Amino acid sequence: MRHLREIAPGILVATAELFVTSSTAVAGPGGCLLIDPAVTVAELRLIAAGLSARGLAPQAGFATHAHWDHVLWCRELGEAPRFASAAAALDAERDRPSMISRVQDAAPGHDLELFGRLRPLAPGQDEIAWDGPRARVLAHNGHAPGHGAVFLPGTGVLVAGDMCSDIEIPLLDLAAADPVGDYRAGLELLAGVTGVQWVIPGHGGVGDAATFRARVTADLAYLAAIERGEDIADSRLRPGWLRAEHEQQLRHLREHG
């Protein structure tokens, strides 16, 4: 794991081995807001120890969406409330059995009592309630129901969740009625945010403002191609598992689109 490093004032990012997964901590006066801590038991403990050493024990947690690698927690991180959008929190409950089987396969040993325990934001609430820097939640249904990116206007940091990645193509929620439309709406929501200086994708490298714009453009191009039922030359399609996801998305859209 690449240990916690400060990418903007008070914004710490750790990068896990598996899927190059980002964990983001936002420093506040009495601790931190911890977003999507991941992935293995050992990595979560390292994050907890690193935060504790800096006097940044979590005061609040946030899960961008209800996929198993974004809803992890461990005792050492303490008992802070862990928020998610209402739709994502509901999705975590509904999908719990399959999320548990995935975590057991890919990163065994987590405390399942703590796994996926999310508190829904109240209706109309679009900021995370904590006493640190303002954290706006941008919820949409691209990639997963109620997927919530977090924008920190004080530093211009956008924690994008599973979007805007340099290593993963847009992965659609194929259970949705309009997977491409949902994803495009999510991207447009993020693209419309003013003041993005840094983007932290759920998987992949942190990017600056220009990189963020380029990734949005690449993702929109990808969506346009698969919507037309066309293949696309995208450098992110090299790994076999992403090639397989891509082919499954194309097939699904040809059958249902």
Ligand SMILES: [Zn+2]
């Ligand atoms: Zn995901």
